[in-house]
Amino acid sequence: MADGPTINTIAERAGVSIASVSRVLNGLPTRQETVRKVMAAADELGYVRNAVARSLKSRRTHQVAFAMADVGNPAYLAMLREIQPVLKAAGYRLVLHSTDAVAADEIDVLHSLGERYVDGLIMSPLRVTEAHLEMLAAARAPVVIIGSVPEGTRVDNVRADSRTGVRLAVDHLHALGRRRIAMVNGPLDTVPGAARGAAYREALTELGLPYDEDLVQIGDFYRPQGRRAVADLLARVPDVDALMCANDLIALGALDVLRAAGRRVPEDVAVVGMDDTDLAAASWPSLTSVSLGSAERGKAAAELLLERLRGGEREPRVVTVPPRLVVRASTAGPEYDRKEGGE
Amino acid sequence: MADGPTINTIAERAGVSIASVSRVLNGLPTRQETVRKVMAAADELGYVRNAVARSLKSRRTHQVAFAMADVGNPAYLAMLREIQPVLKAAGYRLVLHSTDAVAADEIDVLHSLGERYVDGLIMSPLRVTEAHLEMLAAARAPVVIIGSVPEGTRVDNVRADSRTGVRLAVDHLHALGRRRIAMVNGPLDTVPGAARGAAYREALTELGLPYDEDLVQIGDFYRPQGRRAVADLLARVPDVDALMCANDLIALGALDVLRAAGRRVPEDVAVVGMDDTDLAAASWPSLTSVSLGSAERGKAAAELLLERLRGGEREPRVVTVPPRLVVRASTAGPEYDRKEGGE
DNA sequence: CCCACAACCGTAAACGTTTACAGAGATCGT
DNA sequence: ACGATCTCTGTAAACGTTTACGGTTGTGGG
Numbered sequence: 001m002a003d004g005p006t007i008n009t010i011a012e013r014a015g016v017s018i019a020s021v022s023r024v025l026n027g028l029p030t031r032q033e034t035v036r037k038v039m040a041a042a043d044e045l046g047y048v049r050n051a052v053a054r055s056l057k058s059r060r061t062h063q064v065a066f067a068m069a070d071v072g073n074p075a076y077l078a079m080l081r082e083i084q085p086v087l088k089a090a091g092y093r094l095v096l097h098s099t100d101a102v103a104a105d106e107i108d109v110l111h112s113l114g115e116r117y118v119d120g121l122i123m124s125p126l127r128v129t130e131a132h133l134e135m136l137a138a139a140r141a142p143v144v145i146i147g148s149v150p151e152g153t154r155v156d157n158v159r160a161d162s163r164t165g166v167r168l169a170v171d172h173l174h175a176l177g178r179r180r181i182a183m184v185n186g187p188l189d190t191v192p193g194a195a196r197g198a199a200y201r202e203a204l205t206e207l208g209l210p211y212d213e214d215l216v217q218i219g220d221f222y223r224p225q226g227r228r229a230v231a232d233l234l235a236r237v238p239d240v241d242a243l244m245c246a247n248d249l250i251a252l253g254a255l256d257v258l259r260a261a262g263r264r265v266p267e268d269v270a271v272v273g274m275d276d277t278d279l280a281a282a283s284w285p286s287l288t289s290v291s292l293g294s295a296e297r298g299k300a301a302a303e304l305l306l307e308r309l310r311g312g313e314r315e316p317r318v319v320t321v322p323p324r325l326v327v328r329a330s331t332a333g334p335e336y337d338r339k340e341g342g343e
Numbered sequence: 344m345a346d347g348p349t350i351n352t353i354a355e356r357a358g359v360s361i362a363s364v365s366r367v368l369n370g371l372p373t374r375q376e377t378v379r380k381v382m383a384a385a386d387e388l389g390y391v392r393n394a395v396a397r398s399l400k401s402r403r404t405h406q407v408a409f410a411m412a413d414v415g416n417p418a419y420l421a422m423l424r425e426i427q428p429v430l431k432a433a434g435y436r437l438v439l440h441s442t443d444a445v446a447a448d449e450i451d452v453l454h455s456l457g458e459r460y461v462d463g464l465i466m467s468p469l470r471v472t473e474a475h476l477e478m479l480a481a482a483r484a485p486v487v488i489i490g491s492v493p494e495g496t497r498v499d500n501v502r503a504d505s506r507t508g509v510r511l512a513v514d515h516l517h518a519l520g521r522r523r524i525a526m527v528n529g530p531l532d533t534v535p536g537a538a539r540g541a542a543y544r545e546a547l548t549e550l551g552l553p554y555d556e557d558l559v560q561i562g563d564f565y566r567p568q569g570r571r572a573v574a575d576l577l578a579r580v581p582d583v584d585a586l587m588c589a590n591d592l593i594a595l596g597a598l599d600v601l602r603a604a605g606r607r608v609p610e611d612v613a614v615v616g617m618d619d620t621d622l623a624a625a626s627w628p629s630l631t632s633v634s635l636g637s638a639e640r641g642k643a644a645a646e647l648l649l650e651r652l653r654g655g656e657r658e659p660r661v662v663t664v665p666p667r668l669v670v671r672a673s674t675a676g677p678e679y680d681r682k683e684g685g686e
Numbered sequence: 687c688c689c690a691c692a693a694c695c696g697t698a699a700a701c702g703t704t705t706a707c708a709g710a711g712a713t714c715g716t
Numbered sequence: 717a718c719g720a721t722c723t724c725t726g727t728a729a730a731c732g733t734t735t736a737c738g739g740t741t742g743t744g745g746g
Binding site for chain 2: 723724725726727728730731732733
Binding site: 028053054056 | 731732
């Protein structure tokens with residue numbers, strides 16, 4: 001762990017100047033003889049270029065940050081899984097921030113862009129506050145936001161279409177003959193919570209179903225809260241025949257409670273989740289879920305960022321990833337699982 | 344996104360030297376008046392310290408790398424979830440590498456330590472080759488390995504105890520009265536595959552049960568392969584009454600096949616997984632699983648590394664994390680799930 | 687034989703910090 | 717009142733690169 005060799009060490013040993021060393025290492029035109037000497041010296045010394053010094057001079061760190069709300073959440077992990085290889089292929093390292101969905105932490109991350117330890121940032125905030133927007137406007141490096149951002153915000157933006165997603169799910173339930181379709185949502189002051197709630201209402205009216213406040217239950221985006229919410233809901237509205245859950249964890253909680261209550265899924269109550277995480281395929285009955293394309297969004301975000309890192313100025317772009325309904329046993333019955341058998 | 348202010352800008356505006364600016368920003372003793380002027384200038388300019396320049400001078404990047412075999416694997420994610428907050432609390436950023444379990448990539452990561460873009464590395468290789476050991480010996484920054492490393496390797500090392508883990512599971516099945524306990528394993532040339540296979544055999548002999556080759560089925564560590572393996576096994580040994588699966592995904596595959604074959608779990612066949620991933624709690628019936636303490640291992644690794652980053656030289660340490668059997672419905676029956684209800 | 691030109695190389699400055707050192711005032715004791 | 721001491725500040729070097737610029741050498745043409 002002793003101090004490694006620098007281009008100075010190489011220069012001395014090869015009997016040339018540091019400029020020549022640098023030129024050789026960067027493949028700039030140099031006499032063959034010099035190249036040979038430098039390469040030999042570098043090899044013998046086990047030289048590795050110091051990334052920090054290089055970054056200071058070149059003003060490029062070849063690092064990109066990804067700030068996710070919660071390392072535990074499978075939806076963000078799906079993004080991460082796609083972001084990572086795209087960045088890696090382009091020669092960027094990935095710096096991971098977990099903000100625990102705390103706005104102050106997110107602001108911190110944006111602020112820290114000023115430290116210039118990364119060339120760009122992909123961020124997926126749970127809520128977008130005034131402070132976010134201010135920091136975004138002043139950001140010292142390119143930022144791509146995953147999630148919706150107010151109209152007119154000058155920032156690259158990848159969004160899911162949870163409205164259409166909810167529509168797909170509700171239509172599906174309706175087509176199966178369900179008429180008492182409840183919504184189990186997370187907090188309404190989060191971006192996804194608000195969007196999904198509104199979309200549910202919209203979908204109902206489009207289908208000519210009444211919007212019944214009793215059918216809406218607010219909890220949080222986790223399994224225990226999902227259990228509690230669904231328990232309350234069942235107590236209040238025993239005749240519910242379908243549950244539209246705002247994410248997969250809530251839906252798993254719903255399955256727990258329904259099973260304990262002796263309601264069959266999907267015969268008595270059909271259940272749909274959102275995000276199509278790994279858990280949806282693993283649960284029993286397997287969970288019909290709306291994929292909001294976390295993976296695709298991650299990929300799109302990484303590509304937008306790379307484009308901007310390469311390309312320089314450009315009008316901000318908005319990419320919208322279409323949702324996809326993945327039908328499984330929790331709405332279509334166990335026979336559906338048999339089709340999934342493959343690799 | 345214009346060029347940000349530097350301490351030079353501040354120095355000019357405040358009418359002091361850059362040395363004073365630096366001193367103020369680092370809280371070194373300075374006259375009140377100077378502090379005031381510098382702070383004022385810094386505020387007005389929205390100054391943020393350049394981390395790259397600082398790192399170059401201080402030879403500290405405040406970054407740590409975590410190289411995991413596979414961003415998709417829940418076991419590594421569990422580690423990540425614990426590593427992240429520990430590092431964050433200590434003021435380190437996390438650089439994430441995914442090596443896709445390719446040895447060459449892992450070597451690359453070790454080599455890139457020479458670039459000095461991180462202060463240390465946590466790595467979890469699937470197999471440890473000769474080349475790994477060489478690079479480890481020559482590593483230019485502290486490294487902590489999660490996973491077993493040959494005796495005598497001079498490196499901090501956090502290991503699981505899968506032998507005891509398998510023992511716990513097999514004992515549990517035996518205590519439940521099972522006598523035809525099969526093992527569904529992954530490839531034997533992987534570190535975990537070999538260890539778990541050997542441990543299974545050992546556990547049987549300790550219990551005085553015969554080791555029957557027919558009861559061992561080799562597949563791979565994924566769900567479809569798990570299905571296939573268990574299907575083969577059932578065809579060959581119809582009277583099997585318990586399955587020890589080498590990881591949770593295999594176990595989920597087992598549940599699929601057993602259900603399709605009309606065997607009740609656990610009444611006819613009890614099933615145990617390993618790793619205790621999120622999937623274990625999500626499945627139905629919920630899956631009894633041996634936790635090898637991924638989370639604890641991550642945490643321990645992060646702490647070892649921090650200690651070394653702070654403390655300097657010290658003999659390498661080996662930490663072994665004890666396994667824990669998490670009993671759920673797939674061995675103990677559905678009544679077990681009711682106890683899990685809480686938050 | 688001299689000049690123009692190309693090819694290569696070394697010197698030095700720059701990136702933005704931190705910090706050793708020494709100089710300038712202020713303060714104190716005698 | 718004078719030197720000793722202390723406090724604060726500025727100058728400059730250093731961290732390890734990249735790169736603009738100018739100098740040296742060699743080639744070829746006139």
